[in-house]
Amino acid sequence: MPGTLCLTFDDLFVDNWCAARPVFQMHDAKVTFCVSHLHEATKSQIHGLHQLQDDGHEIGFHTRTHPRLGAYLQRHGLDHWLRHEIDEGIAEHRNLGLPARSFACPFHGSTTETRKALANRFDVIRTDGPRSVDPLNPGKRIYVAQPKDKCFANLGFADAQHKAFPGWAHQVRLLDLIAETGGKAVFVGHDIRPKKAGPGFYSTQKQLGRLLSAARDRDITLAPLKASGPWPRTAAS
Numbered sequence: 129m130p131g132t133l134c135l136t137f138d139d140l141f142v143d144n145w146c147a148a149r150p151v152f153q154m155h156d157a158k159v160t161f162c163v164s165h166l167h168e169a170t171k172s173q174i175h176g177l178h179q180l181q182d183d184g185h186e187i188g189f190h191t192r193t194h195p196r197l198g199a200y201l202q203r204h205g206l207d208h209w210l211r212h213e214i215d216e217g218i219a220e221h222r223n224l225g226l227p228a229r230s231f232a233c234p235f236h237g238s239t240t241e242t243r244k245a246l247a248n249r250f251d252v253i254r255t256d257g258p259r260s261v262d263p264l265n266p267g268k269r270i271y272v273a274q275p276k277d278k279c280f281a282n283l284g285f286a287d288a289q290h291k292a293f294p295g296w297a298h299q300v301r302l303l304d305l306i307a308e309t310g311g312k313a314v315f316v317g318h319d320i321r322p323k324k325a326g327p328g329f330y331s332t333q334k335q336l337g338r339l340l341s342a343a344r345d346r347d348i349t350l351a352p353l354k355a356s357g358p359w360p361r362t363a364a365s
């Protein structure tokens with residue numbers, strides 16, 4: 129039961145994501161792109177998102193303008209956030225034929241209240257970042273049943289150039305753990321650059337290929353957040 133890896137790529141790096149289409153195709157990988165700032169997207173970026181969707185990838189949602197949650201809630205409150213950052217953005221996505229069924233929390237921020245409100249709107253919610261994984265129990269973030277609150281915390285990084293990327297030996301251990309557990313795990317990434325080019329949160333196409341190929345070597349399915357059933361085991365409570 130080799131498990132499922134959901135790779136997610138955030139924000140609006142559409143041109144570079146599209147340039148990486150052959151890498152995904154080569155490894156039969158389907159992923160989720162979690163998009164913010166769609167209202168500022170160019171025609172060509174919107175075309176790119178439709179192309180990615182037509183390839184079988186999922187276009188998820190990542191708020192409208194990517195604010196920091198704590199400061200926003202303090203200043204404007206939950207209802208304002210839901211109206212302007214969530215519901216307006218969902219409408220913009222759906223007006224362009226994008227489903228907005230999965231949600232990724234910007235800066236990995238959420239509260240009990242936001243998670244509850246998001247669960248009423250989305251099928252899948254990606255919550256905490258990989259830096260808060262319990263090193264003694266990373267397997268807690270491999271899900272063998274659909275969580276009741278629909279929330280999945282990130283297990284790992286899809287950004288090999290991220291300053292917190294813990295290295296390939298660790299990456300391989302996580303993949304082995306997914307394959308042994310047979311559940312579903314989520315990795316967070318951002319940009320995918322053709323080559324190494326300075327700082328930023330990204331993988332190069334070559335680094336992405338390395339991750340995809342290591343997952344395929346273990347027979348791990350590379351699937352989007354949303355379309356990732358059936359669950360391998362019955363729910364462990």
Ligand SMILES: [Zn+2]
Nearest residue numbers: 138139234235
């Ligand atoms: Zn983001």
